[in-house]
Amino acid sequence: MTTTQPEAFTVHRAENNTSDVSAILPPAGHFIAGTFVPGAASTAPIDVVNPATEEVIASVHAGTAADVDAAVAAAVSAQRTWGNTTPKERADVLNLIANIIEANRAAFEAIESANTGKPAAVVEDDVTSTIDTFRFMAGASRTLTSMAGGDYATDHTSVILREPVGVVGVITPWNYPLLMAAWKIAPILAAGNSLVLKPSEQTPLSTLKLAEVLAGRIPNGILNVVTGQGRTVGQRISEHPDIALVALTGSVVSGQSVAETAARSVKRVHLELGGKAPVVVFPDADLRAAAAGVRNAGFWNAGQDCGAACRVLVHESVAEEFTRNLVSEVSTLVVGAPEAGDDVEIGPMISRPHFERVKAALSEARAAGLTMAVGGSALDGTGYFIEPTVITDVPAGAAIATHEIFGPVVTVETFSSEEEAVARANESPYGLSASVWTRDSSLSLRIPKQLDFGTVWVNAHLVLACEVPWGGFKGSGYGRDLSLYALDDYSRTKHVMINHGA
Numbered sequence: 345m346t347t348t349q350p351e352a353f354t355v356h357r358a359e360n361n362t363s364d365v366s367a368i369l370p371p372a373g374h375f376i377a378g379t380f381v382p383g384a385a386s387t388a389p390i391d392v393v394n395p396a397t398e399e400v401i402a403s404v405h406a407g408t409a410a411d412v413d414a415a416v417a418a419a420v421s422a423q424r425t426w427g428n429t430t431p432k433e434r435a436d437v438l439n440l441i442a443n444i445i446e447a448n449r450a451a452f453e454a455i456e457s458a459n460t461g462k463p464a465a466v467v468e469d470d471v472t473s474t475i476d477t478f479r480f481m482a483g484a485s486r487t488l489t490s491m492a493g494g495d496y497a498t499d500h501t502s503v504i505l506r507e508p509v510g511v512v513g514v515i516t517p518w519n520y521p522l523l524m525a526a527w528k529i530a531p532i533l534a535a536g537n538s539l540v541l542k543p544s545e546q547t548p549l550s551t552l553k554l555a556e557v558l559a560g561r562i563p564n565g566i567l568n569v570v571t572g573q574g575r576t577v578g579q580r581i582s583e584h585p586d587i588a589l590v591a592l593t594g595s596v597v598s599g600q601s602v603a604e605t606a607a608r609s610v611k612r613v614h615l616e617l618g619g620k621a622p623v624v625v626f627p628d629a630d631l632r633a634a635a636a637g638v639r640n641a642g643f644w645n646a647g648q649d650c651g652a653a654c655r656v657l658v659h660e661s662v663a664e665e666f667t668r669n670l671v672s673e674v675s676t677l678v679v680g681a682p683e684a685g686d687d688v689e690i691g692p693m694i695s696r697p698h699f700e701r702v703k704a705a706l707s708e709a710r711a712a713g714l715t716m717a718v719g720g721s722a723l724d725g726t727g728y729f730i731e732p733t734v735i736t737d738v739p740a741g742a743a744i745a746t747h748e749i750f751g752p753v754v755t756v757e758t759f760s761s762e763e764e765a766v767a768r769a770n771e772s773p774y775g776l777s778a779s780v781w782t783r784d785s786s787l788s789l790r791i792p793k794q795l796d797f798g799t800v801w802v803n804a805h806l807v808l809a810c811e812v813p814w815g816g817f818k819g820s821g822y823g824r825d826l827s828l829y830a831l832d833d834y835s836r837t838k839h840v841m842i843n844h845g846a
């Protein structure tokens with residue numbers, strides 16, 4: 345396939361390439377029972393780095409098992425009262441949380457941007473979606489019912505109660521730190537549980553900021569935050585006997601470790617893990633719309649998205665035209681630090697190790713003889729920037745098209761029949777999301793039904809709404825975020841049977 349190599353990308357930077365958030369940083373401490381406290385043991389702090397500038401912008405405590413234990417004790421005590429509140433009372437608190445975040449929107453955007461290097465459009469969307477998540481869960485919790493009761497044994501009436509599960513442990517990733525926290529906190533509180541949350545050690549600041557602005561405004565102890573590493577704080581959350589359920593958004597390896605540990609106390613587990621979303625383009629598709637869709641959904645948040653449109657499977661008869669459109673779309677992406685302006689679309693990789701991982705995947709693809717139709721390299725200078733990349737002529741089973749790269753890299757493979765498209769799309773250890781591009785109404789239903797993914801879009805990709813569930817199959821985990829299904833996941837049902845015979 346022949347494509348013209350576009351002009352090289354450069355990193356747009358502000359003249360003064362720093363992001364000073366020191367005046368609005370949250371306190372460094374664990375948030376337990378409504379206040380910030382130092383760690384129980386003195387451990388070396390964890391530096392928090394701005395990946396666009398490589399500056400250390402804060403440091404937080406490396407929590408220990410004792411800190412988790414203190415947070416769980418606070419959560420157990422708070423849950424007794426919180427679990428007995430009415431849905432309306434809980435909805436009032438969730439709406440208050442939404443209003444407080446909205447009132448502090450600028451601070452959340454600045455902190456998230458400084459901690460992740462995300463462009464303005466991405467942090468704005470993150471905060472808007474965070475607010476909407478709390479508002480949706482406030483309303484949704486008031487609609488909850490359980491199955492109607494009835495008489496199923498003579499003289500016995502059954503009533504089905506829906507109850508909170510108790511204390512939930514939450515472990516969040518670095519790619520959407522505030523939003524992924526909101527996807528857990530909102531339904532967990534709405535269903536009457538309390539929680540102990542460990543943010544990613546790389547991106548704890550927006551979660552700590554949330555704790556700071558909520559301190560004294562919501563019941564103490566319903567939301568506790570312990571910062572630190574997965575192998576200590578995450579491990580203790582997974583094993584703590586008073587935690588009824590542990591919910592993790594993160595990589596497959598972390599999910600496996602959490603599930604293994606949780607099994608010892610027969611804890612419920614809720615896992616939102618990795619993804620490698622196929623984008624299946626049929627010959628009758630609007631090829632321009634499909635290319636524009638991949639430009640957005642493959643490169644949003646620099647591709648550091650579990651649902652990223654990163655693996656195109658296009659029918660061989662239109663592969664050349666589609667690829668030309670895609671290369672032309674991707675060539676116009678603007679890379680840079682968030683302070684460089686609102687035009688910036690692609691920020692840095694989150695950390696140096698992740699940057700090195702993406703670079704290694706690109707080198708391997710190059711060594712395997714694959715074509716870099718656009719991009720393909722790291723960008724020089726400060727910050728962990730990678731060029732937006734489209735790799736073509738990718739054969740079935742190539743490593744770059746089967747492993748999660750989690751960067752601004754889209755691969756293009758071809759197929760020759762409907763059966764092959766479905767089989768190849770499903771040939772993945774992941775099952776989080778996929779998209780199908782076609783104008784044929786029959787294909788638009790037939791293909792999604794055959795795809796083994798928790799979300800399948802038709803003529804769209806990465807469009808989310810709070811009303812509909814998000815979650816995967818296979819290696820992408822189990823459990824659902826968003827929607828009434830999340831409230832189900834964080835509730836338990838109890839059968840009460842009353843003998844009213846004489």
Ligand code: NAD
Pocket residue numbers: 515516517518519520524542543544545572573574575577578579582592593594595596597598599601602616617618619649650748750776815816820
């Ligand atoms: P990660 O698994 O490295 O870390 C996620 C969290 O788990 C962090 O807080 C980390 O400290 C903790 N952790 C790590 N090892 C642990 C252990 N053994 N026990 C307990 N906790 C542990 O993932 P990441 O690099 O932060 O995030 C990227 C990954 O998250 C990608 O694979 C991505 O696909 C996935 N992700 C999935 C979704 C989804 O909705 N399915 C959303 C966002 C991110």
